[in-house]
Amino acid sequence: MGKELAKTYDPSGLEDRLYQKWLDKKYFHAEVDHSKTPFTIVIPPPNITGQLHMGHALDNTMQDILIRFKRMQGYNALWQPGTDHASIATEVRITEKLKEEGIDKHDLGREKFLERAWEWKKEYGGRIISQLKKMGSSCDWDRERFTMDEGCNRAVTEVFVKMHEKGYIYKGARIINWCPVCNTSISDAEVEYQEQAGHLWHIKYPVMKEDGTPSDTEFLTFATTRPETMLGDTAVAIHPEDERYSHLIGKSVMLPLMNRVIPVVTDTYVDREFGTGVVKITPAHDPNDFEVGKRHDLPVINVMNDNASINENGGKFAGMDRYEARRAIVKELEALGLLVKIEDYTHNVGTHDRCKTTVEPLVKEQWFVKMEELIKPAAEAVKNGEIRLIPERMEKTYFNWTDNIRDWCISRQLWWGHRIPAYYCDECGECVVAGQAPQQCPKCGCTHLTQDPDTLDTWFSSALWPFETLGWPEQTEELKYFYPTDVLVTGYDIIFFWVIRMIFSGYEHMGEKPFRTVLFHGLVRDGQGRKMSKSLGNGIDPLEIIEKYGADALRLTLITGNAPGNDMRFYYERVENSRNFANKVWNASRFIMMNMDGKTVTVPSAQELQPVDRWILSRLNTLVKDATDNMENFELGIAVQKVYDFIWDEFCDWYIEMVKPRLYNTDDAVSQNAALWTLKTVLTDALKLLHPYMPFITEEIYCTLQEMEEEHSESIMISRWPEYLEERSFPKEEKAIEIIKEAVRGIRNVRSEMNVAPGRKASVHVVSQDKEILDTFEEGKLFFASLASASEVVLQMDKAGIDPDAVSVVIPGATLYIPFADLVDIAQELQRLEKEQKRLEGELARVNGMLSNERFLSKAPEAKIAEEKEKLAKYTKMKEQVDARLEQLR
RNA sequence: GGAAGCAUAGCUCAGCUGGGAUGAGCGCUCGCCUGACUAGCGGGAGGCCAAGGGUUCGAGCCCCUUUGCUUCCACCA
Secondary structure (H helix, E strand, O other): OOOOOOOOOOOOOHHHHHHHHHHHOOOOOOOOOOOOOEEEEEOOOOEOOOOOOHHHHHHHHHHHHHHHHHHHOOOEEEEEOEEEOOHHHHHHHHHHHHHHOOOOHHHHOHHHHHHHHHHHHHHHHHHHHHHHHHOOOOOOHHHOEEOOOHHHHHHHHHHHHHHHHOOOEEEEEEEEEEEOOOOEEEOHHHEEEEEEEEEEEEEEEEEEOOOOOEEEEEEEEEEEOOHHHHHHOOEEEEOOOOHHHHHHOOOEEEEOOOOEEEEEEEOOOOOOOOOOOEEEEOOOOOHHHHHHHHHHOOOOOOOEOOOOEEOHHHHHHOOOEHHHHHHHHHHHHHHOOOEEEEEEEEEEEEEEOOOOOEOEEEEEEEEEEOOOOOHHHHHHHHHOOOOEEEOOOHHHHHHHHHHOOOOEEOEEOOOOOOEOOEEEEOOOOOEEEOOOOOOOOOOOOOOOEEEOOOEEOHHHHHOOHHHHOOOOOOOOHHHHHHOOEEEEEEEHHHHHHHHHHHHHHHHHHHOOOOEEEEEEEOOEEOOOOOEOOOOOOOOOOHHHHHHHHOHHHHHHHHHOOOOOOOOEEOOHHHHHHHHHHHHHHHHHHHHHHHHHOOOOOOOOOOOOOOHHHHHHHHHHHHHHHHHHHHHHOOOHHHHHHHHHHHHHHHHHHHHHHHHHHHHHOOOOHHHHHHHHHHHHHHHHHHHHHHOOOOHHHHHHHHHHHHHOOOOOOOOHHHOOOOOOOHHHOOHHHHHHHHHHHHHHHHHHHHHHHOOOOOOOOEEEEEEOOOHHHHHHHHHHHHHHHHHOOEEEEEEEOOOOOOOOOOEEEEEOOEEEEEOOOOOOOHHHHHHHHHHHHHHHHHHHHHHHHHHOOHHHHHHOOHHHHHHHHHHHHHHHHHHHHHHHHHHHHO
16 A cells, blocks of 8 residues: 555644645745736735734635635735734733833833834744644745835835825824823724713803803703813804804803803804704814814813823813813812703713723824825725725725725824834924934924834834835835735725725825735624624634644635625534544545555546546536636635535545445456546545645645656645536536436435335336436446445336336436335335325426416526426426326325 | 615525525434444435515515614714
8 A cells, every 4th residue: 555544634743744845845935927927915914912813714714725726726826924013002012011010111211112012023923923824824934024124114104205295194283082091192993982871961051141240040051971071161052043042142151160251152063953952162172172163263272181181271170080070070060050960871982992991082283194185096996896895895885984084193102113204303393204314404404303203003004015015115026026916805894994095005106006806704703693802702712723623624614604704603513514524535535545556547548437437527527617716706615615515425425436336346447447547536636626725634635646656746736726628528427327316316215214224135127218318227237236225226118027016216217116025015105106296296387387488488598498398398207107106006 | 873784494604697495514313333434324304585565477686665683984962
C-alpha cells in the first residue's frame, strides 16, 4: 500500500504541517506579472488589540475561498494583509493596563506612553496574525502592512496636507460629541444611542415685565431632560406661528439661578405639538440649540469642563459633576417654586461606543473633513453600478448615509495614532499645515512652532488602506497592477465607518474606485440569536473549535446555509456535521486509494467506460459548471452545498456502491481499471472544487493521491480549477442511471416496509416492453443486483412465469416483481398500490389541468410545455402499469 | 419619526431571473456492525411556505394591506 491513511480524519498536526509547506513554497506570494490577470483582495485590517473571534473567522474564510478559487483559476491572486493601530481601542486598553500598574497616563507623558503603545503593538500585533494563519488564510504575508508603518504614515500626511490645500479639511468650532471619560471628541458614527429611563423636568422661567423686573405671575414653562444645561441657556424659543405665545415675541425671561435675562426667540425648529411648545436654548450643549443660536446670533456659553463637571461659567455650581449639579439645580428650582413637575421618561441617550459613557455635546475647535463634494463620486459609483454591493439591499443603507452626509470630525484628543500635521506659531498663533515641521513661522518668522497635539480618527488611515498598502503615495508597480482591487469582504456594520470612506478616498486620491464589488456578510450570533459579546460571555472561540474539529470543519460551518448579508447562528451540531463530512471525504478517499494500491490505473478508452462511469462523470461535469457559476456570483454557500451533496450523496452513496462489485471482481481487469480511473478522476476534481472551502483535508488527500502517480503535482493549491467539458456530458446515461436508482429505491422501500431481513436476497424480475430500459438494466445488472439485494435479476418483456403473488414496484417504463411468496400480504400489497395509484392520479390531474389550459399553452414557454408533456407520458404509463397490476391482484 | 430585513418541517436555515416543496443539517422514528466510514448505511414520519387581498395561464418568490420579531439611521426639548 502506497500510504496508509488513518481510519478517522484527524486534523491536528496535519494543518500546521501543510500551512508551513504552503509558506515554504511561497504559494501565497504574488508578484507583478503582466502575463496574468490580477485578482486582489485587501484584508479588513484587524485591530492589534484583537483576538480572533467568529466575525474574523467568517470574514477571512470568505476571502480565502475567493482568493484560492481565483488562484486555481489561473489569476494572479493577491490577498493583501495587515493590521490596524485602532487608535482609541488600543489607547483605552493601554490606559487600563497602566491604571492596573497604578500609573496615570498623564503622569507618564505622551512620549513614554507611546513607547508603551509600541511595546503593546509588538507584543499583541502578531497574535491576531498567527490566529488568522490557523484558519488557513492564504494571505501574502511578505506584504504585511500596518496602518502606522512608515508608508502609511506618509500616505496619511500626504492626504491631510493635500486635502487641506484643497479646502476639504478645515478647523472650526463646532458642536461635537465629547466623551468625558476618554477625554476626546468622537465622530457621529461612534455615538451609540441607548434607550434609558430618565426624567422629564418641567421648569418655568419668569417673564420679564416692562419695568425690567421678573413677573411673579407670568411664566414660560418647558420640559428638559438635562436641567443642568440651563446654566448655559441664552434664550427661550417658541414657534413663530404659535398663537399661545405670540404676545411674548420680543420679550425676555429671567434665567433663574444665574439671574441672567435672556430673550424669547422664534424658530421653526420648535415643535408646537411637543410639550408646551417652548424650548430652552443652550447653544453650547446641544446640537440643535447650537444651530438655533447661530440663526439668532445668540451667545454660546460653555458651562462644562472636559470631564463633564461644571466650570466657572456655572456660578455656584462650578466644580460639581454634571449629575451632582443636576440634583442641586432641581432642588433649588423646586425651592424657588419654579419646578412644575417631574415625569418619568425613557429616551435615547447618546453613549460612546467604546466605553458606554454618556456623551456630552460640546463646542470645541476640531478638524473636519468637508464631505459635500467628496461624497459625490462615491454615491455616483454605486448608483451607476461601477461598484456593486452584495446583497443589493445594502445600497439603501449606503445612500441613506451619502444623502445625509455631515462633515467628518477627524481630530481626536488621543496620543496613539497619526498626529495631525498642523503646527502653531508660539508667537503669533499662525497655523501651518505641512508634511514636515516648518523651520519658521511664515507670518512672523518666529522659529518656535508647536505641533497640534491631536491625532486623527483611526478610520482616516483605514480609508486609504486599498492603495496605501500597495505603495501609495509612491507610484509603485504593484499599485498600477493590483489596483483597483476586486472584492472587499466585510460586515455590514462598518459600511459607514469604513466602506464609504474608502470609496470616496479612492476616487479622490487615485481617481478610481478602490474595489469593484463589496461582499457583505452578517453577524455570527450565538445559539439563541444573541450577539456574541464579552459582557454576555457568550462568545465562542474559533481557536477552540479549530482545536477540536479542525479549521476545515469551522470554515465549512461558517459558509454553508448562509446568504450574503444575513446573520447566522452558531451551533456546535453544525460543526459536528462539518467534521463528519470531512471524515466522509477522508474515508471515501481512503477506500479509493486502498483499491488503487498496487495497480497502475490507465486512462480507459471510451468503450471501456460503463454507463455508470459516464453517469458520474456527467454529474461531476454539471457540478463543475454550477458550482463555478455560483462562486463567480459570490453565492459561496450555495456552491459548497452542491459540492457537499455531490460528494456525499451521488459519489459516496451511489457511485462507490455501484462500482464495488467491479472492484472486487479481479477477472475483469478492464472494467476494474475503468472504475478505478473514474473514481480517481471524480475524486480529484471534487477535491479541487472543495479546496477553497476545506483547504487542509483536500490538500492532504490530493497529495497522497498524487504520490501514487509517476508524475505528481505537489499541491492542490496550484492545480487547475476544473472546467466544464462538453465531451464529458452524457445526458442519456444520466437518465438511464436515474431509472435504475429509482428501481433500487423502490425495492429498498418495499423490503423495508415488509420487514425483509437485509441479509435475505430475492430474485428480481424487471418487466418492460422498452428495449432500451432492458438494456440499461442488463448493463447495470451487477451493481443493480447488489444494491437491490437481488439473488438474481431476470429481464423480460412480459410477466410470464412470475408468481402472481409477487411484490411489485412500478417505476417509469418498467415494473419490477419480487417473489416473496411467504411474506406477501395481498391486502397490504393492494393498499400500497392504491396509494401509488392515488398519487399518480393527482399528478396526472395537475399536468392535465395545465396542458388543457389554452392560456397556458399559448403563453407558457415552449420548454415548459414540452416538460409537462413528457411528464404526462411518464405518469400515464406508470398509471397503466399500476392499474394493470391492481387488476391482476384483484 | 424614517428605512431595511426576517416570518418555509419539531429546531436552525437554503430556495437563482415566478413553473411540480423528492430542500439541507440537527432532532424524531423503524431497520442494519452490508469487505471506506456507527463521525456510518438503508427506510420513514413531519410543511394549506405568517394573515388577507391583487397581478399572472401559473406566486414561497412580484405588488398592496395587516400582524409579529430583528436591525440600521435620525433623535424633539
